[in-house]
Amino acid sequence: MDQTGHARLAVVIGGANGIGAATARLMAARGWRLAILDKDTNRANEIAAELQGRAFHADVTDLPSLEALAARIEAEYDAPHALVISSGTFQDPVPPDQTRPEDWDRIMRVNLDGVFFAARAFGARMAARGAGSIVAIASIIGLGGTPLHAYGPTKAAVINLAQSLAGEWGRAGVRVNAVSPGVTLVARVLARRQAGARYAGDPGQFTALGRCVEPNEVAETIEFLLSDRASAITGTNIIVDAGWDAARGWAMYGGVRGA
Template structure:
């Protein structure tokens, strides 16, 4: 038991909701923040069904003042925050830097990167006073390499660096900061893009070292470990949870070919 409150941004869906479910038993309360009010109600019902207690808060992580107000409210109305997961985020479809829509560019940065900064700035001060806690950021395979997503990809790379910076800043106060870097995860956001033809499900499934689809629970299990006392010595990491996608992508592009594809024996 970790005690205290688990706060999850983007908690109404996908990876955020799965993190809330995976960690509910270890916390006294769960506070879910999201822009999607209906989604929050459905998510809270799932947490309650799982035997936990969830409070919901409508809020936009891209609004720094709103996040400070929510942090104050949650600390006083729900309880002391022990664990923070910053999962609010939006995806982007393939584009070039020269052609991308600048409004979308700004919004992806506002939500994914600035939203993470604003959330940590709002919640971490009270956590530092208590000198305990853990924070999880959400990176991506985009944190490690170039994909044709000119707002999303650099934003996720920035989250990798932010995670390391925060680990050092907040480590002085006994708070650990780690990230998870998922591959393609079958969340509502990704499923919608598969259905619209913006992602190819066959390429997603066949691209990792291990032949599998990733589900939100796969990411949440790693996040839960990183927040637990079992990971007491782990901070400043960004853990790939990609079924070996990053390793396999480089390996399969070796100019001499993949041994078991070229060796007739």
């Protein structure tokens, strides 16, 4: 809500599934109005209907269509006060010589170009209006080396981009932050774990808390950063990883001690 009791509009890109959908649900419960943008139009429509918001088809790799959409949402709906960029694409942990150029391009386009294009399309309008807050979803995979040779660099770049854009638009009243989740139990990750793919055992065993992250725990941090409660926070990266980063150095001592 703003000071006049008007429900503020949040645009959630990638809001049809996973962390984006959890964030949209939490924000609706906290009194925000929602615009769900996604290339998964069916799921976007379902989430928007559930939250009494609106759904829009969006592909973050297409800058002209994002700019047109930002103008349309402002004209037909409202000027967004918040933007979440939760769209993402993923890869298998393969050696560099098996990282196919087409996978490299896809991951760069969605996870890096897409974050920049979305921030540019909506953020420039927020800066012109003099208010707004943006959260881009990075990852703990961006904090150090892993066998995700394309995905990791895009996430490291998103953390840096949030800092750069925070400096660019801070005086215009726009805050920009990154959130880096650890392994978060969205439907996509649960399906992959059930299929026995990707991880060696339960990834929760590598964290300080001994478990993975729930989507709602990431959503709480995102909503906090977007709200006025975080009014002095910009250009930072908040890690929501159940202590995965904290526990990394324990591996060579046999892992985190049990309870």
